[in-house]
Amino acid sequence: MPDKPSLAREQRAEKVVNNLGVKVHHFEPSGRQIWTVVGIEGDALVDYDPSETRQQYCSCDDFHFRVLGGTVSECYHLIAARKAREENRYSKIIFSDIEYVSFLRSLLADIFSRIS
Numbered sequence: 001m002p003d004k005p006s007l008a009r010e011q012r013a014e015k016v017v018n019n020l021g022v023k024v025h026h027f028e029p030s031g032r033q034i035w036t037v038v039g040i041e042g043d044a045l046v047d048y049d050p051s052e053t054r055q056q057y058c059s060c061d062d063f064h065f066r067v068l069g070g071t072v073s074e075c076y077h078l079i080a081a082r083k084a085r086e087e088n089r090y091s092k093i094i095f096s097d098i099e100y101v102s103f104l105r106s107l108l109a110d111i112f113s114r115i116s
Helices: 007-018 061-067 076-087 097-115
Strands: 022-028 033-039 042-047 091-096
Touching: 007 033, 007 076, 022 076, 022 097, 033 076, 033 097, 042 076, 042 097, 061 076, 091 097
Parallel strands: 022 091
Antiparallel strands: 022 033, 033 042
């Protein structure tokens, strides 16, 4: 069973929330949303479900190595996404649906560039 998030992760998440580093990229008119969290190494793509009906996801290394490995329950990006939603403290950026593919392509290219 994973441990609770460490104090360092909690503090880092709180700093991100305070700086409005949790962002929802809202696409209109479809209403599609992509959530990102500003991180030390760039923006992380997060899928945080407050209802906990499905698995959470983050594109960061901490999630892939420690959360999926069972060492910790959440990375600081997911903690920040949860706190930001609970406290309604996040940035909302509105895009047109026409921009969806190019935005997603750019975000994924940035994430993959950090892997290699």
